Each structure stands twice: as C-alpha cells, then as structure tokens.
Amino acid sequence: MSESDEEISLSANALAALQEFQLEEHQRQEEFQKLYEEADRKFLIGKDQTGMELFEEDWQLSQFWYTEKTASLLADALLQGADENTVVAVVSAPSVYAAILKKYGDKLPTQHIYLFEYDKRFELMAGKDKFFFYDYSKPLEFENTLKGKVDRLLIDPPFLNRHCQENSSIAAKALLAPDVGAKTSFGVEKHRMMSCTGERMESIIAEIYPSTKMTTFMPEHANGLSNEFRCYADFEWDEWTFRL
Numbered sequence: 001m002s003e004s005d006e007e008i009s010l011s012a013n014a015l016a017a018l019q020e021f022q023l024e025e026h027q028r029q030e031e032f033q034k035l036y037e038e039a040d041r042k043f044l045i046g047k048d049q050t051g052m053e054l055f056e057e058d059w060q061l062s063q064f065w066y067t068e069k070t071a072s073l074l075a076d077a078l079l080q081g082a083d084e085n086t087v088v089a090v091v092s093a094p095s096v097y098a099a100i101l102k103k104y105g106d107k108l109p110t111q112h113i114y115l116f117e118y119d120k121r122f123e124l125m126a127g128k129d130k131f132f133f134y135d136y137s138k139p140l141e142f143e144n145t146l147k148g149k150v151d152r153l154l155i156d157p158p159f160l161n162r163h164c165q166e167n168s169s170i171a172a173k174a175l176l177a178p179d180v181g182a183k184t185s186f187g188v189e190k191h192r193m194m195s196c197t198g199e200r201m202e203s204i205i206a207e208i209y210p211s212t213k214m215t216t217f218m219p220e221h222a223n224g225l226s227n228e229f230r231c232y233a234d235f236e237w238d239e240w241t242f243r244l
Helices: 003-038 041-045 068-079 094-107 120-126 162-175 199-208
Strands: 088-091 113-117 131-133 152-155 192-198 229-233
Touching: 068 088, 068 094, 068 152, 068 192, 088 094, 088 162, 094 113, 094 120, 113 120, 120 131, 152 162, 162 192, 162 199, 192 199, 199 229
Parallel strands: 088 113, 088 152, 113 131, 152 192
Antiparallel strands: 192 229
16 A cells, blocks of 8 residues: 555544544534523433533533542532421532432422533533523623522532632522521521632632531542542531541
8 A cells, every 4th residue: 555545544443433423413513402491400410320411521621520429429518407498509610510410300309409500501511590690700790699698509610720619609598598597497507608619729728718627538530530529518527528
C-alpha cells in the first residue's frame, strides 16, 4: 500500500468514527428533546441509572457528575430525618438531585425539594415548578420564592476560586432560613448546610461559612477529577464526623 493509500485509509476511518459520534449525539439530542416536550419526569425517575446518562458533562461549564454512591449519600444527608415541612435546595449539583428522585421516588419525605442550576437542560429532571435558573456570577438574580426559607442546602460551586466560592455563598446565605435549633417531627435537626468543593478551598470555606468544618467524607466523581474534593458541613451524622 502506498503512502497516499494509507493516508486515504486513515482519513476514511477517522471520517467513519466522526460520523458514528455525530449519529450517537443526534440520537441523544432527539431523545432528550422528546422527553423535554413530553415533560416525562417518570421516565427519569424509573430508569435503572440516575437519569444522568442523558446529560453529558460540559467541561467548559466545569460539570463533573458524582459517582452514584456519592450522590446517594449526599441525597441521604439532605433528607435523613426530614419531614413534610422541610425545604431542601440542591445548588449546582444535579447528580444529587437525580439521586434523590431515583432513591426515594414517590416516597419522598417532603415535596419541597428544589434544584438551582445554570444548565437549563435540568428543568426536565426537576420540573418547571422545582427548577430555578441560577448563575453564580449573579448570585441573587433568581426568583424570590425561596429566599430565607430553605432548611437544608447542598451547594457545589463550579469553579475552585475565591470569586466563585464567595458568590456562591451569597446565594446560599440568601436561601437559608435562620438556624434557630429547631428539629423536624422526627427529632432530627431541621437545619443542615453542606458545601462540596476542593480541599484547597478549606481556608476560604472557613471564612465564608464559619459554622462549617471539613468532614471525613470525600466525594468522588464518576469520570475522575484531579482535584481532591472534600465535603464541608455544619453537622455530623452516621456517615461522617468532623476531621480533627
């Protein structure tokens, strides 16, 4: 085979691979659009996986989905001991919201569970009444409905820098209800605050959330992430304690 023939063969292989990728992407987009038009949340809730397979990570948006184990544990941290009056917000962590839907289904302890997210694709998952568009660069520009009313909050700022962390904290503090030591009807603390972010953000987290501490739980991501991640929280429970 001549050099020119080899180049043509390689180009043909590359073209075939590209066409296959484009076909798969087109099929995925068609399926997503169909679901969006039908607003079929039951499809997502009933899937064997978390429903996240329809939502590819966009690294330009710093999207990295949690492993199923991590997402499930964080879902439990939000809902453990919650009652029908508990208000929950998941901010910039759609894989945790997906885990809540999958794990609890129609047995949710509260119907007041909301997703704040920049990626509008996730309105399909949460539903229009539970989805809030949220841009960390404009931390207070979302509907006022839940400001000062959230009892339990998980936030995962998309970028590991001071500006993103501080802006994210503005939104978190605006959402959270005052912690007055109240308990749910099951005798568990009503207030819970968590931020999952990089280990190197520890000093910044200590500044902006002085009531939180680094915990022993280490969140993991499905496709790997080079930065060491940690969970900072203002409570301990069966699944973690504060790091000494």
